[in-house]
Amino acid sequence: MAKQDRAVRTRRNILSAAATVFEERGYQAATITDILRTAGVTKGALYFHFQSKAELAYGVMDAQGRRMGSVPQRACRMQELADTVLLQTYRLQHDPLVRAGVRLAMDQQATELNRGAFFKDWSVGTTDLLEAAKTQGELLPHVVPAETAELLVGAYAGVHSMSQAVSSYADLDHRTSVLLRHFLPNVVLSSVLTTIDLSVDRGATVFAEVESKITDAYEEPQQDSA
């Protein structure tokens, strides 16, 4: 048990170091040596958890993804979708692991990684939410959930990149709000729209709500109990 705790701590330590190095240097220029130095672990410890640079990158992206999807189910599914987006913005502004995961997905030079799969994963989660919203009659009749979901994922990725380039994420909350205000009226029934909370502190509120429930994002997925 103590041994497993130590392994979990080491894994977390390595992923956190990898996130820092990937964010600073980009996938292509980052080396396992940089990550070892930043994590302060032995080569053996690192290779016990991750076999390659690509595995480290997938580890960071996967941890990012698990941090993202933790808004509890809402009675209004479109509020749940808005909360997911606002929470992601809050995390991008505050959490280096989330930032590194998204930057890897946007890293055009990370040709070794299947970046398309990450866009697809995000789209699938968003499509599911839109399908659920459609089923309970929250959406305008013309909406095709998969199409709208892919647009939202792509548009958000770009708004995030632009915010990173022009303000190092400082204006991302404003840009996210502009995106949602342009996007939702064309997707959601007016009667539902008036109930959706998009206030400026919503991201922080949702973060406080879910923080206590976060499963440790650095842990190995589907880990068996010892």
Added chain:
Amino acid sequence: MAKQDRAVRTRRNILSAAATVFEERGYQAATITDILRTAGVTKGALYFHFQSKAELAYGVMDAQGRRMGSVPQRACRMQELADTVLLQTYRLQHDPLVRAGVRLAMDQQATELNRGAFFKDWSVGTTDLLEAAKTQGELLPHVVPAETAELLVGAYAGVHSMSQAVSSYADLDHRTSVLLRHFLPNVVLSSVLTTIDLSVDRGATVFAEVESKITDAYEEPQQDSA
């Protein structure tokens, strides 16, 4: 005169090689040696036109920008905006120089370049068009041109990145159409909306229209006549 022609040809040749190398390797990993080899010019010829890798990147981005802004003024300014976006999609699918310019602007590892300035340039052009559309009463009253322009630029950049990651731009025309169909109804008066042509072949039609009028994108900006 013949001498100047040769200089223009050499400059074009170098920018075209730089575009290829930046697109393949990314800004960080690209070297002037690669670009020299691809262009097949001497070091002296390259340094006569460009002093550094950053200057080469700005040359590519600038040429991209000049290719982009060439839709003639339309009676309906929102048609002009839609045409600019559809033309850009057509060019991204067909022109390596345009692709390289946009990829440099999205290259997170090109920390040496002022990438924010390029997002701002695109936003300024888009804001101008939206201001003009507002002045002639094409827009819904709540629209703030600068805010909507920045959103469109950011969202388009993301849709483009996602298309590149999942389909190497093959689905960019469909994604662009989904973006415009979600975006325009919340910005443009319904009566104007019904007149806007977003048909699938619109990008190709606009390209054919403007092609003959393209000033040579590879030429030096504000070049004095000899």
